[in-house]
Amino acid sequence: MSDPASTEASMPGEPVRDPDHAQRTGRLMDAAPRHLRFWHRGQMHSVEPPAPHTTLLDFLRIERGDVAVKEACAQGDCGACAVAAACLSDDGQLRWMAINACIKPLAWIHGKAVFSARDLPPAHPVICALLARESSQCGFCTPGFVMALFAVYQEARDRPGSPVFNREQVLDAISGNLCRCTGYLPIIEAGLEMLQRPPALDFDQGLAAMRRALLAHRVEHPDAHEDLRAVLQRRAEAPEAWVVAGATDLGLRITKGHERPRSMIDISGLGALRTLQADEAWLTLGAALNLQTVFQCLAERWPSLGEYLWRFAGRPIRNSATLGGNLGTASPIGDALPVLMVLQARVQLLRWDPDAQRVLGRSLAVEDFILGYRQTALAPDELIAAVQIPTRSFNWQVAAWKVSKRFEDDISAVSLAVAWRRDQDGRVAAIRLAAGGVADRALRLRSVEDLLLGRRFDPAELRQAGEQLKAAIAPISDARASAAYRREVCGNLLLRLGAHA
Ligand SMILES: Cc1cc2nc3c(=O)[nH]c(=O)nc-3n(C[C@H](O)[C@H](O)[C@H](O)COP(=O)(O)OP(=O)(O)OC[C@H]3O[C@@H](n4cnc5c(N)ncnc54)[C@H](O)[C@@H]3O)c2cc1C
Ligand code: FES
Ligand code: FES
Numbered sequence: 001m002s003d004p005a006s007t008e009a010s011m012p013g014e015p016v017r018d019p020d021h022a023q024r025t026g027r028l029m030d031a032a033p034r035h036l037r038f039w040h041r042g043q044m045h046s047v048e049p050p051a052p053h054t055t056l057l058d059f060l061r062i063e064r065g066d067v068a069v070k071e072a073c074a075q076g077d078c079g080a081c082a083v084a085a086a087c088l089s090d091d092g093q094l095r096w097m098a099i100n101a102c103i104k105p106l107a108w109i110h111g112k113a114v115f116s117a118r119d120l121p122p123a124h125p126v127i128c129a130l131l132a133r134e135s136s137q138c139g140f141c142t143p144g145f146v147m148a149l150f151a152v153y154q155e156a157r158d159r160p161g162s163p164v165f166n167r168e169q170v171l172d173a174i175s176g177n178l179c180r181c182t183g184y185l186p187i188i189e190a191g192l193e194m195l196q197r198p199p200a201l202d203f204d205q206g207l208a209a210m211r212r213a214l215l216a217h218r219v220e221h222p223d224a225h226e227d228l229r230a231v232l233q234r235r236a237e238a239p240e241a242w243v244v245a246g247a248t249d250l251g252l253r254i255t256k257g258h259e260r261p262r263s264m265i266d267i268s269g270l271g272a273l274r275t276l277q278a279d280e281a282w283l284t285l286g287a288a289l290n291l292q293t294v295f296q297c298l299a300e301r302w303p304s305l306g307e308y309l310w311r312f313a314g315r316p317i318r319n320s321a322t323l324g325g326n327l328g329t330a331s332p333i334g335d336a337l338p339v340l341m342v343l344q345a346r347v348q349l350l351r352w353d354p355d356a357q358r359v360l361g362r363s364l365a366v367e368d369f370i371l372g373y374r375q376t377a378l379a380p381d382e383l384i385a386a387v388q389i390p391t392r393s394f395n396w397q398v399a400a401w402k403v404s405k406r407f408e409d410d411i412s413a414v415s416l417a418v419a420w421r422r423d424q425d426g427r428v429a430a431i432r433l434a435a436g437g438v439a440d441r442a443l444r445l446r447s448v449e450d451l452l453l454g455r456r457f458d459p460a461e462l463r464q465a466g467e468q469l470k471a472a473i474a475p476i477s478d479a480r481a482s483a484a485y486r487r488e489v490c491g492n493l494l495l496r497l498g499a500h501a
Contacts, residue, residue, distance in 0.1 A: 103251025
């Protein structure tokens with residue numbers, strides 16, 4: 001398992017910025033069975049360590065009889081099971097997010113608080129706004145919408161300077177929720193007005209008590225395994241354990257594949273993998289940062305990537321899913337992969353060397369990390385620690401496009417990312433192209449890059465490059481698209497570079 005290229009790694013430092021919720025734990029579900037402690041319905045609870053495959057939905061519905069948490073798709077697609085989770089940031093403030101309980105391992109809730117629609121008082125502004133707009137017919141989807149809106153409501157309430165929502169923010173909040181009978185307009189209108197309604201003061205007081213309890217829990221139960229080194233040691237001892245980050249991929253292996261892992265290593269809150277740092281050479285994105293945070297950072301740096309990135313799933317999935325998970329999954333339609341490839345990103349891997357008693361690290365270009373259909377260069381004892389984007393990519397122009405059957409919350413049929421620099425004459429001085437959905441893995445398109453080098457983005461050149469692209473790819477036909485469609489569409493996407501001529 002040792003790699004000759006591995007060198008002693010400096011452990012990732014303290015986060016410079018960890019804007020999302022931070023729970024500094026990497027819990028080893030099988031190593032030291034401990035009780036799960038979390039806030040639910042007005043008090044801290046302590047429950048027996050669950051079987052690793054127990055989902056939050058099963059716990060809430062079956063153990064707690066909370067039928068407001070619905071099960072429909074059981075694969076993160078519809079939002080019927082949405083609940084809101086709160087946890088403490090490093091500075092002790094509450095952070096809120098909606099998540100899909102159906103695919104979330106229960107263990108994730110340790111040290112956090114969980115709310116379903118049943119836990120909100122009738123006078124809560126989100127409920128009042130939805131009622132006033134008559135936003136429900138059969139009501140099956142409604143608890144999920146309540147929680148999607150509630151999470152962003154609380155997040156806005158707890159932060160100064162966000163007094164209103166615009167339509168885009170509301171659409172983003174409910175982007176993971178489906179309603180088949182009411183229609184979305186009244187729900188959107190409720191979302192737009194909920195912050196203007198009087199707050200539920202009793203409920204807010206309860207939240208203050210909850211924050212105190214979570215703070216006390218943090219002091220009283222510092223996690224024995226919060227250290228990255230300990231997690232890497234455990235990884236080396238138990239290579240068969242599932243490494244779980246957001247569980248938006250692994251969760252489906254439980255609910256749809258009916259797999260039952262013997263043990264899990266939950267890295268979702270490991271502080272050392274949730275850092276976001278920039279120095280003169282690298283932008284370093286911790287592997288366990290959620291995609292909402294990562295995409296905000298990338299879209300700030302490259303606004304042209306914004307639309308592409310925000311089409312990754314819906315908000316609750318982005319609240320959970322991580323960059324490490326997108327790499328670890330190595331899906332040919334993993335949306336982050338083409339973008340990381342053209343930004344010349346590298347994957348930082350860490351492992352524990354038991355002989356030398358030290359942490360070793362190595363770094364691979366993303367295209368060298370992805371070896372084939374859901375295959376990576378990750379050794380059984382390694383963890384993905386971070387993704388590093390060289391700062392020299394900052395002055396490249398970037399564009400990316402995703403084609404899917406549905407515009408929102410859908411997985412790509414085809415994707416294409418391009419990054420380029422021009423010389424003083426406006427010719428392409430350097431270019432990188434990568435595509436998803438066109439082969440057994442996300443793919444660099446080097447022959448097309450060679451063709452476009454030294455050229456301009458004029459229609460004739462791009463058409464020729466588009467033909468070259470079609471010849472360079474080997475898509476398959478599946479439920480999302482036929483091979484012929486994928487080939488044609490991907491070649492045509494390249495023509496969009498004409499807008500950057
Ligand atoms: C409804 C829905 C919509 C989706 N839409 C999209 C989409 O639009 N685009 C897209 O690309 N994907 C999409 N996905 C797939 C999924 O969300 C992504 O692949 C996501 O990035 C996985 O991240 P995760 O943290 O949840 O991974 P997990 O499920 O926790 O893990 C996935 C794999 O990576 C490994 N892993 C995770 N972190 C590490 C680490 N640090 N070190 C070593 N191994 C690690 C795990 O062991 C596992 O093998 C969607 C999924 C769902 C359920
Ligand atoms: S039941 Fe559909 S997202 Fe969970
Ligand atoms: S109210 Fe019936 S599915 Fe939304």
